[in-house]
Amino acid sequence: MKRILFVITLVAAVLFGGVPKLAEAQITTANVLVLYDAPPNDQYTKLGLAYAIMLRNLLGHFNTKVDLAPVNSYVAGKMSAYTATFYVGSYYANPIPPAFFADVAASTKTVVWFKYNIWSLAWDPTYNFTPRTGISFSGLRGLSTTPSSSNPTPDFFNTIAYKNMNMVKYYAFDAASGTVSADPDIGVTAIADPTKASTLVTIKDSQTSEVAPYVVRSGNFWYFADIPLSYIGPRDRYLVICDMLHDILQSNAPVQHRALVRLEDVNATTTVSSMKSLTDYLFSVKRPFSIATIPVYTDPLGAYNGGVPQTIRLAQATGLKQSLNYALARGGKILMHGYTHQYNATPNRENAVSGNDYEFWYATGNRPVDEDSTQWASARLTSGLLELTSSGYRPFAWEAPHYQSSPLAMKAVPPLFTKTYQRVVYYTSDSPNLNSTAPNHDFSVGQFFPYIIKSDYYGQFIIPENLGNVEYNICAIDPFSCLTYTAQDILTNARYALTIRDGFASFFFHPFWLESGLGTPGLADFKTIMTGITGLGFTFVDPSTVQ
Amino acid sequence: MKSAHLMAAAALAAACCWSGAALAQPPAASVMSDPSVSRPGGLAVTPNLQIFGRKPSPVSKGGKVTPPERPPVVTSISPGVSEAETASAERGHGAIANTHLGKFYRADGTFLRQ
Numbered sequence: 001m002k003r004i005l006f007v008i009t010l011v012a013a014v015l016f017g018g019v020p021k022l023a024e025a026q027i028t029t030a031n032v033l034v035l036y037d038a039p040p041n042d043q044y045t046k047l048g049l050a051y052a053i054m055l056r057n058l059l060g061h062f063n064t065k066v067d068l069a070p071v072n073s074y075v076a077g078k079m080s081a082y083t084a085t086f087y088v089g090s091y092y093a094n095p096i097p098p099a100f101f102a103d104v105a106a107s108t109k110t111v112v113w114f115k116y117n118i119w120s121l122a123w124d125p126t127y128n129f130t131p132r133t134g135i136s137f138s139g140l141r142g143l144s145t146t147p148s149s150s151n152p153t154p155d156f157f158n159t160i161a162y163k164n165m166n167m168v169k170y171y172a173f174d175a176a177s178g179t180v181s182a183d184p185d186i187g188v189t190a191i192a193d194p195t196k197a198s199t200l201v202t203i204k205d206s207q208t209s210e211v212a213p214y215v216v217r218s219g220n221f222w223y224f225a226d227i228p229l230s231y232i233g234p235r236d237r238y239l240v241i242c243d244m245l246h247d248i249l250q251s252n253a254p255v256q257h258r259a260l261v262r263l264e265d266v267n268a269t270t271t272v273s274s275m276k277s278l279t280d281y282l283f284s285v286k287r288p289f290s291i292a293t294i295p296v297y298t299d300p301l302g303a304y305n306g307g308v309p310q311t312i313r314l315a316q317a318t319g320l321k322q323s324l325n326y327a328l329a330r331g332g333k334i335l336m337h338g339y340t341h342q343y344n345a346t347p348n349r350e351n352a353v354s355g356n357d358y359e360f361w362y363a364t365g366n367r368p369v370d371e372d373s374t375q376w377a378s379a380r381l382t383s384g385l386l387e388l389t390s391s392g393y394r395p396f397a398w399e400a401p402h403y404q405s406s407p408l409a410m411k412a413v414p415p416l417f418t419k420t421y422q423r424v425v426y427y428t429s430d431s432p433n434l435n436s437t438a439p440n441h442d443f444s445v446g447q448f449f450p451y452i453i454k455s456d457y458y459g460q461f462i463i464p465e466n467l468g469n470v471e472y473n474i475c476a477i478d479p480f481s482c483l484t485y486t487a488q489d490i491l492t493n494a495r496y497a498l499t500i501r502d503g504f505a506s507f508f509f510h511p512f513w514l515e516s517g518l519g520t521p522g523l524a525d526f527k528t529i530m531t532g533i534t535g536l537g538f539t540f541v542d543p544s545t546v547q
Numbered sequence: 548m549k550s551a552h553l554m555a556a557a558a559l560a561a562a563c564c565w566s567g568a569a570l571a572q573p574p575a576a577s578v579m580s581d582p583s584v585s586r587p588g589g590l591a592v593t594p595n596l597q598i599f600g601r602k603p604s605p606v607s608k609g610g611k612v613t614p615p616e617r618p619p620v621v622t623s624i625s626p627g628v629s630e631a632e633t634a635s636a637e638r639g640h641g642a643i644a645n646t647h648l649g650k651f652y653r654a655d656g657t658f659l660r661q
Contacts, residue, residue, distance in 0.1 A: 092617055093614045117614075123606065123612045124609070124610070138596070139615035140617060141598060141618065162578070180622040181629075184620075188596050190596070198587070199592055200579070202590050202592055211592045213589075213590075230626050231625060233628065243578070247579050267642070269648055272661050299648070304646065305647060306647050318657040318659040341641060353641075353642050423628070446628035448628065478640075478643050480644070481643065481644075
């Protein structure tokens, strides 16, 4: 009996020991604590919370349970209940409880520190930081000088090198106002003991060619030189944290590059021929796709109808139903994109026409609409669903018009849709005060995701869209269409998306670009994107079943 | 005894094989698996990088740490997607200007735009 027990014990020990620990971490829910700065009565009081929400959303990709808390509320021992603790040091010299430093110094759990206030840990010998971690902290670097019209782009550490891609930080200077829109400061660290610490990612000053550590690691301790959540974009260092969370959380995720394509703003006025051309092409190359459908088209001011108001319900939209039925039979899947994709008879950015205006956000006032409530939004969503289902269509997901809804409107989504397919704007309160000059003002935060988010800050399951869409400058025809975003821009974004080990290449496309009167190479560019993304190694998948 | 040892040996061999197989798999595209990262100290950087201002004097245990000097250029910091990105890549524009969409109504009141 003893021998049998011995064998069983040995087999169990060897087998479990043989399985990499990383795999264990993947199946176990990790409790994660995100601490942020929240200094009172300041213009940036809620900036830390905004970052914390963004980080929490990314953590929603993983098997995690995340708690957010201001760092000043930290009490001794709190982090011991968590697998990993993130501190977002967004506020220079924010007072931090000494208990937090002591616990970080003593912790054997994962600790990730972003940007500021590391000096209080690194320079107080109480915490034995450099001898213990092998990392030294020396100070800060930022813009080398104040920009001017004669020198609009002073140097700073702006280029992160990651997986053979250069990711350049956002920078804009308005000479007229003197405003610099950028987040140039970094914490400068060095490896004092190479046996204990490593520089994993670097950041370069592209003008002086100096190179500094961007991400350093010593055992369970990680330091990021900035907060990679400001001014994010599809080629930005935001992708570094998105990918490195796999290392930090030891996800052991396999390399997997999937792609998604969505036909956008499809409504009663979309031409049947455009949809047929796109559907025929996608079907011929066996690519699954989705159709972001606006159930009810309305133009209450008659902007596109000689001044005569026009509303087309789905029951009357013969062309739309033809297009949807044709696509459904060829691999297309329907998601719901607003109820009317406009607000009311008030222009809400453009002209109150479906597809053009915001529906769940008063964009012209940068605030919720007057009727805003979860109940009001829920009623509109329910009306849209009824419109679709009564014509025999069952959408697999929700996409907010122009990716923006109020906080209360967003709360209406999860009870009605199990999935969303979008980027999202988040807020630091449910009744956001976005007056940027007021102390304690709120922030709205646009965020895209390179991978699926199982549950975001508002409880939404998010299928990602991260590459954007083609735009042609047709100002002469349409004064609201004056942007250019090319197929090559989309493909460049896709190349950057490859840096995420399980990253998607997900883009959307407006079928109206195929209309002959516009003279735009819509179909050719669409095919260029599809073949280009495939050529990069992505595999197009069905968005309705993707997990 | 013999069978117990045999079973243990088999289990050990199986575990070794599994471990070997795991090692033989292509490494995940992790920054941690990059050879340049895995060498002592990791990636090369500029030695003795300058910082802004002067580093404060060292403090003794429990002494008050003086923060490093902060680069003086004040910038506007915005969390999330930049407005430039929002305008160019994500907002889109859902309908192209038309003048008389009413002409696509059919006699039965339905709408069809070929």
